[in-house]
Amino acid sequence: MTATGADQETAGGTTRGYWWWERRRGVALDVGLGLLSALECALEGVSFAGDTGLPVPVGVLFGLLAGSVLVLRRRWPIAVVLVAIATTPAGMGFLMGLVGLYTLAASDVPRRITAVLTGMSFAGTFIVTYVRLRQSVAEQDDFGPGDWYVPLISLFMSLGLTAPPVLFGLYIGARRRLMESLRERADSLERELSLLADRAEERAEWARTEERHRIAREMHDVVAHRVSLMVVHAAALQAVAPKDPAKAVRNAALVGDMGRQALTELREMLGVLRTGESVTARPAQVPLASVGQAAAAAAAAATEDGPRLHEVETLVGESRAAGMTVELSVDGEAPAYPPEVEQTAYRVVQEALTNVHKHAAGAKTWVRLAHREAEVAMQVENGPSDSATADAGLPSGGNGLVGMRERVLGLGGVFVSGPTDAGGFRVSAVLPAQGKAA
Structure with missing residues (x-):
């Protein structure tokens, strides 16, 4: 995240930030590294001024300005590496080069640019080391190594100043991207689980509604038909009782039979409901998906125990x-x-x-x-x-x-x-x- 003011808001709340830094720790680290780099370059600027004939204050000021560029490493890592390469012939900016290459490799800069700048830094370090080491060997009459000594030492110095920070930066960058990917995946999974929980709750509510409708239909079919016939027979019983006692007795027997049939069907229905009530009630430890399964099982059981088509003749006979x-x-x-x-x-x-x-x-x-x-x-x-x-x-x-x-x-x-x-x-x-x- 890049901030343009002194305050910035994050997902966890409001935190204090400065420009392109997200945390105060980052500010303290970069400012501290910038001060160390400026101090190093200022000390090395004394030698640079002596070698070039410049006034010492000019060399020190140049070193302070060049070294302080390291403060910008998070915002402009390419610029920091370029300044480090430019100051290599002056014999300064070693800390800036190491930290700059690490930051460049760990950032999201395209790998081609990282490879080019790493190659430039390696070549610059190799050339400067080779030239200075060759001059140093030439000045020592009693030291006569072979022709392999200068290029080999220059190669080792160049690799030591470029390879470790780049490799470590690539590792840290890959690890950081992996962690961000895992966090995004975890957030995505959390959202999906929340959606699944909502859908499971909707399915459970739908299952409960369907079960209530099914129970209402079954109650209506059982009670309405049987009781309707009982009322009709009771009315006929009331009408014929004074005139035909024998027919009244038959009607009373029919009313009793129908009442017993209605009670039998109601008991069967309630028995099915009791079979699945422990799951349909949905206690806390039962998953939501089991509610729909319980409702479906109760409906299936009720269907298995329900009337059959061949009983229509009996139904017609009752009417x-x-x-x-x-x-x-x-x-x-x-x-x-x-x-x-x-x-x-x-x-x-x-x-x-x-x-x-x-x-x-x-x-x-x-x-x-x-x-x-x-x-x-x-x-x-x-x-x-x-x-x-x-x-x-x-x-x-x-x-x-x-x-x-x-x-x-x-x-x-x-x-x-x-x-x-x-x-x-x-x-x-x-x-x-x-x-x-x-």
Whole structure:
């Protein structure tokens, strides 16, 4: 990060910064290195002034200015290395060269530029060392090494002043980039985990909603149909009791049987719910994804234990026993349907007959089933209500048709309902033979 003022804000809060430094530690380090480099170059400037004939204060001032450039190493590492190369013939800037090459190699400067500047620094150091060492050897009459001595020592000096800082800078730069990449990856994974947790919570909420809707539909199918028949029989019992005690006894027995059947179905449903309630309640130690699995398992268990399509005849018989005129026709042979298809078909017929009891008392009703190659179709149609038949006064919540439509569409079927031209009402549904997966 590069700052242009005295204060800058970071992700963790507000920190004190100066220009291009992110931390005070960086300011102290670079200023300290700049002072050391300026002091070194100033001392070496004395010798430089003596060799060139310049006044000593000029050499010292030149050394101070050249060495202080090291303060800019983080912002302009290329400029620092160039100044270090330029001052190499003057015999100064060794600390600046070492630190400058390290900073250049560790920075994000393109590698081609780093290689070129490293080569220039190596060549400059080699030439200056070679020339000075050759002059020193020539001045010593009692020291006569071979021709290999000067170039070999110059090579070692050049490598020692360029290779270690560059290699160490490359290592530090690679390590820093790796750590930044790991931090970015960790932040990305944290965001992904947060998104996954949100989606898991949404799926869990969806599963709970679907389970509530399923329970509501099952309760409606069981209670509405059975209780409707019980109310119809109770009304008939009240009407015939004074005139025909034997028929009243039969009606009372039918009411008792239907009540027991309703209780049996409710107990089965509650048993399924209790089986999965420990997971559906979602305690803290249970993963969110298991909620949807528990809901699906409870729904599957309820489907396995639900009614079957062949029980439609019994359903029609119960309506006939309640005084309704019902005709049942079945086309084709029933293959082995999945449990959810049979249960949905049964519930559609059941709810349609319940609606006839509620809204069209005394109306003649036709129930038709058709088993086809890839689908099963059902239709329940009633004629106009018999005005001579007393209304049982059954309440209606208006959710019967909605529940039937949800069931059929949930399996990928087609559902149509509406009044007929004759003044009655028709409910039609077509389900795929293999359910939604087909």
